[in-house]
Amino acid sequence: MIANFGFGVLFITFLVTLYSVFAAIYGDRKQIPAMVESARRAMLLTWPLLTLTASVLIYLLVNNHFEVQFVYEVTSRSMPTYLKVTAWWGGQAGSMLFWSWLMSAFASLVTLRKWDRDREFLPWVIVVACVTMAFFIGMNVFFENPFAQFFQTFDGGVAAHTLKPAESVLFTPEDGRGLNPLLRHPGMVIHPPMLYLGFVSFVIPYAFAIAALITGRIDDRWIRLTRRWTLWAWLFLSFGLVLGGRWAYDVLGWGGYWGWDPVEIAAFMPWLTGTAFLHSVMIQEKRGMLKHWNMLLVILTYDLVIFGTFLTRSGVLSSVHAFAQSAIGPLFFGFIALTLITSVALIIYRWDSLRSETQMTSLLSREALFLLNNLLFMSILVVCFWGVIFPLISELFTGQKVTVGPPFYERATAPLFASLLLLMGIAPLSAWGHSTVKTIGRAIWKPTIGAIAITAVIFATYTHNVGALIGFFLVALVILVTLYEYWRGAYSRQRSQGENVFTALWNLTGRNRRRYGGYIIHISMMLMAIGIMGIEIFQVETQGTMEVNQHMSIGGYDVVYESIAQFPGPDGREVTRAALSVYKEGKYLGELNPRIDYYYDAQQTMTIPGQRSTLRDDLYILLVDWEPVAATGATFKIFVNPLVNWLWLGSLLFLAGVVIAAWPDKEAERVAVKARARVQQQTSAAD
């Protein structure tokens, strides 16, 4: 009954989104503002409706309504309540509903703002947002209904249906299958929402781009309106990716954070186009160039978001057959094709009005270097996309299943990433419009000498690995160039405004948030690069079986196996936990407890590492195997992951950088209005 109510509300929401699309188009074509307003209100209604639908689903999840197929698949009686709530996005049907819910929240936020100056955009933003929502809600209504229930027919067969079939009774299993243990981790609780927030918020700039194309108002207004949305979208997506990496590091038990898995790459691809877009919109804002390209980038990002949402949940990439068997696969691809073709057709339609206002005048100008940056991001995208679809192509044409694993991606993208680092070092020193080797050379020689000195120290004290030395040189160069830029700005303020260093730095960043926020993001990327190089180049590992009081040595650490214990844990699992003492140069550092959790409901194990983290390295121990009866011998895999903590530190600085760059400025108009009001006040006081 409650499930039927949930489905009913979902179906009504679907109709409301369709109404909103048609009312917006009709209102705009016939110039009836009341119709557009009606469309806007209909769209605003979707969020409360979807919230109600989600509440019903959460009620069913929390209260063990296993007669509902989705509840049966993702929860079990032994799961704690908070996990039952987050199981909402633990399966395909629920996560699609979650997507729509977030999308409607964002679309509502956008349409709540004042539209005085941009009234012509409104109907088309509504159309794009509601078409996207209608697609996802439609998927839920017709193919992946989270409220489908089990019914048993009289011949004993049990199947899930939306509506009760004739001559059948509701069937309620005793217990559910339980959430995939891998998803029962705090990282997995927040990682998908963060990623989805990034996904849905990228729909907003796309909606504005399409509105601009349809209305023909293709100056940079749509970019200015969505600049902050894009930055927030980028922040959420980036953080979603980092959290996913952290989750993999803590839960998957293979000593790394990124395995170039197709699902990871699916979330990484919109990030690549989004990052390229963030850079290239600046060229349009400053120079009125690359209008076609920016449109194309935002369209690509939108479609990669849809593609990513689909891949991260459906697992269709495993095989062509899985794709063909999945009902939603062809529909998703149909939707992607439709939006891509329509959007590109709109660009072609507006081709002439999107021509650049100025010309490129120097190969070393900021805009030329930004274009190069775009080329590199797109190249990485090409590698990723090819790697993801290659197994499907191979199976389709040769019948041979193949794997495209990390060696391919690492080999193909390493030079591209290195070039990006170099570019990050040069570009901040180039000027818009015109730069020469001389002007850049003058600015870069000091940071270059500094970077060479740092690399020499690293060579003398840490490593002779050529790849690593090149990487560290580039990282040092980017950090020094960025700090040099900061210093120049602060020094200038100190002299001209008489400020002390801290005030000068504060004001410098405050007055130019986008520029200096961007620089902080660059530095944060370098910290991440240090972490990535550390684990990729210097990771060492060993595996061995120890008996109690035996020890293993690796990377300067000495690990002694003390004991092992088996006990029932919460959440219906059996925990096998080992205790190991860690020493370095004879000094006791503490105890680590790698463990294996066995989940009875899902009949699955999880390998949770014991970790000791420092800025220098992580000691990461996995319990691989043990003797259950005698409990004397146990096999451990031990990793030393140098510098990996810089990756997580960098991501925190990244957060700060994006917040600074996206922090709202006082809008010029608002300042002017305030100033006018002040003048009026003063005049009336004088009267």
Next chain:
Amino acid sequence: MEAIYKPRFLQITNYGLLLAVLAAFAFTLITQTTVFAQGPTPTDDEVNRIAKLLYCPVCESTPLDACPTEACRQWRELIRTMLAEGKSEAEIKQYFVEHYGARVLAEPPNRLVAYLVPAVAILLGASMLLRGFQRWMKRSMTEVGLVAKEAHPIQDAYVAKMEEELKKQK
């Protein structure tokens, strides 16, 4: 595991040789049982070095050295047996490919196609960009007036002020 150094003078007499063997045996026995972790031959590290290059034939996107399933544990033991039999890395990989298909390899066997397509696409993109640059530059050079206007950097008012300030100090 330990390398045993045999001093030359002990090689002279049988007594010395016997003594050396016994001492080495005793030393190995003591160190192996009380201090160091036990290592089967071939060691786990040797097995993992090969397992890392292979993908689990059953699970999705999981390297064989990291896969926790029982099936993969048995496959790792198979690698150990094959290593003990003196099989090379290539032979072991070949065995897995023959039995479970090319998907067990971390990279497609036809590497040329795998790398060629993105390389061509990237080069195509780069050449398009280069041609675009050339066209832009040519056009901007021919448009009289524009050259003069563009010869100087265009800057934010704020940055311009900063540059001026820095120049003054020099």
